[in-house]
Amino acid sequence: MKKNLNTRTIVIVVTILVCVLGIIGVPKSMADLKRNFRDNIRLGLDLRGGSHLVLQVKVHEAVMGDANQTMEHLKDDLRKAGITWTEMSVNEVQKVEDSGDVALTAKGIPAAQSSAFRSLVSDRYPTYAVTVLNSSDYALKLKPTDLIAMERETVQRTIDTIGNRIDALGLAEKTVTAYGRSGADFQILVQLPGVDDPAHVQELIGTAAKLEICAVKDGPFPGKDAALAQHSGVLPLNTKLVQMKPRGADSAEQWFLVDRNAVVSGNELRNARPGQGDMQKFLTTFSMSPEAGQRFGRYTEANIGNRLAVVLDNKIVSVATIQSRIDDSGQIEGLGSEEEAVDLARYLRSGSLPAGVEYLQVDSIGPSLGADSIAAGMRAGIAGLAAVVVVMLLYYRRSGVNAVLALVLNTVILLAAVSYFHAVLTLPGIAGVILTIGMAVDSNVLIFERIREELRSGKSVVAAVDTGFSKAWWTIVDTHVTTVVSCAFLFLFGEGPVKGFAVTLVIGLIANIFTAVFVSRTIFDYELSGHRQLETLSI
């Protein structure tokens, strides 16, 4: 590396400038400098506070839902085709892994109509495969490729819906991605830095938000038993009992009898908006799709005086009496707070989740903890750096200055790389920076000890420096490569904070090859170039 000393110096100076630019930009004041520093070096969740969530999409619910829908349509089709049956059911599975076991069982189909049945199924429901159980019973299951496609689509739609709901919160950075082994884990990773109301966010993400507007047949009842008693123990056809969402800690229970089939369902609503009605009441206004609007208009016209209930995730949010025909927009009143109105509008806009989600891992870090960690990291870093600098100066005298300069430049390059690559600095990442100091100085020690040895064996200063650097070179490469290998696997297998550690250590080591060899050598050459015949070296 005997290039021109001036070129090398220019390279080093340019590197310094580029790095400093990356870290603090072009500040015009102290406050500017602090702000640029904070903007350029992104802090991880463990330093800034925020939420790290891993959810599992209950894809088996989507598969069961599809099977149930298919069952209803199949019943209609069989009736039209004149095929009789005695019983039809869909089994329930509890676990995501068992979604391949969901089967629609059709019993009691006469043997004479079996071929008609099977051709109907393969025509109208090509995604289902028919298995014969016995002469009159059949099981329908999704074909494997269609099952996989449905599972994957469910996960993707969940990711999109959750993304929409979080977008509405206006967070600057967020991550919503698939996680785990695809096709096997059905997991989603959500990272929200800087969120300070984690409970609310978890509710926002986790709520299925299945909304329906159903006709109210009877109610309110103070309890399920009272309702059953009123109807002689048997609920009328196609109805279900739904509880009103409790408001406040001491409000009494209220149950209503509503129609099972909704007049309007959530995915037909558009453009929901929170608002305020008279007397400071909170409400959410919405508009409907044109077809739903027409249907709703006809229904309301024919049912003036009857009641409608807005049901969200099987709990009644509000009950209203139809005053007049409503064509395409409406209001949901009776919401408890502004936050509820805003949330309801969000759910309506983002749509309901195609399947339920379950939290597998939650980590909500408050910003107070992060501030503590940053302070601790800073203190440790300064203490470590100071100790190393003192020892190097004492032990290697003026060459120690050489090593210290290389070390400082190493740290600067490391921070600049973190800034330019938009890497995230975590607490283990800060530890990685501190560790880089210790390991980086190792390269200098290797070279200096070798130079000392060569000087002892009688070589001239110039020759000793030369030999020292060249003999130490391969050792430096070997040691750096092994640590980088170790960090590569840490990066692949680690989670956020550990990934941050691996990244900073690797960048630090690569930068170290530059500073410990190239920069140190240049500084030595500078020192040697001034004097024609240097007898001794301060080392």
Add this chain to the structure above:
Amino acid sequence: MELFKTTDYDFLGKKWPFIIASVILSVAGIGSIIVHGGLNYGIDFKGGAQVMVTFASTPQLEKIRSVMKQSPKIHGEVSVQNFTGGTAPNTVLIETEIQEERQLNINRQAMEDVLANTFGQPGNPKLDLNNTPSDTLSARLGSALAQAGIPVNDTQLQQLVTGILAYRDKDLSGLVTNFQQLASVPGMNSGIMNALQQETYLGTYHVGRVQMVGPKVGEQLRTKAVLATLYALAGMLAYIAFRFEWIYGLGAVIACFHDTIITIGLFSIFNEQISMTVIAALLTLVGYSMNDTIVIFDRIRENLKLSRREPLEKVMNKAVNQTLSRTVMTSGLTFLTVIALFAFGGPVLHGFSFALVCGIIVGTYSSVFVASPIVLFWHNYVDSRRRPSGYGGAARTDTVRTGGAKPVKGVIGKVVK
């Protein structure tokens, strides 16, 4: 200043006391693990739900434990312990053991509710300033200030609330004990202070962190930790086998295993917690121990080229003595930085820095007293099996690879001129 000019200690001759010490330490470590019934895993490996709470006054652990146990929603064992080492005193960790995800989520929510009911003021219409999110505070303060006739536009309100909460979190560790502490927040004046005191009260606790790890994710994390370690070791073994002879690679890897086992044993003896960051520290110290070993091996290789007739033990000793200065310096300096981390790095990095402190000491000594002897034993063993076949002399059976260039195999058994 120079500590070691030219030394000539007989390291490899005196290896037995150190090997015995290694064995004793390893056995002690493994014994401790067995006695404790396993390792002390952090929540990311053992799973469960955990809430970290800071109190304004000394927390009564028994009261917290009993109140949690009484709650019908919380299932499973509840443990309450002090959390030391953080800058905020009076901090407590409340944990429930691992269960199915659904129950863990219920536990997690219930723990926070129980805290609010027991230590908060659930009936109070005012907001708890120590546990309120910024949006809620903004809304309340905004309407209160408007009613009091103090004009404040949206940006100012936003900055004010951010300032109050930032001061609470960064300077007061999340717990405001006196409204006057907020007097120095920029933009604060007496009117705003009044509105604040009117709309909020100062709760006696602050939730710092809520964590929950279910069995599925716990297993994923454990698998990842094991795989990362195995792959990293394999990767390093491959690289060293490529750069040196395979027995050197094996010696280095055995030395690293030795370091890891002793460090984990020390964790068990001192009852420190093992989390994912500790695994990161272990892998780092494996890398560091490799470094040390490589430096010595490099020197051995160089010396082998120069002195072909000398016995291996003498060559190894010479190499260790030559690199002694560098080894002590580097270990010392890295040790300094790691001690700085251990002393000042705070509770989150505690396990991490403890692993490195132990690891650097053990790693340095293993390069000399574990890795090199293994290579020595192997070559002596191979040597002693060859000698009877009649070559005699001080022939060595090692192959030599030249550094940096393509590997050149020496011929086994022949005396190379």
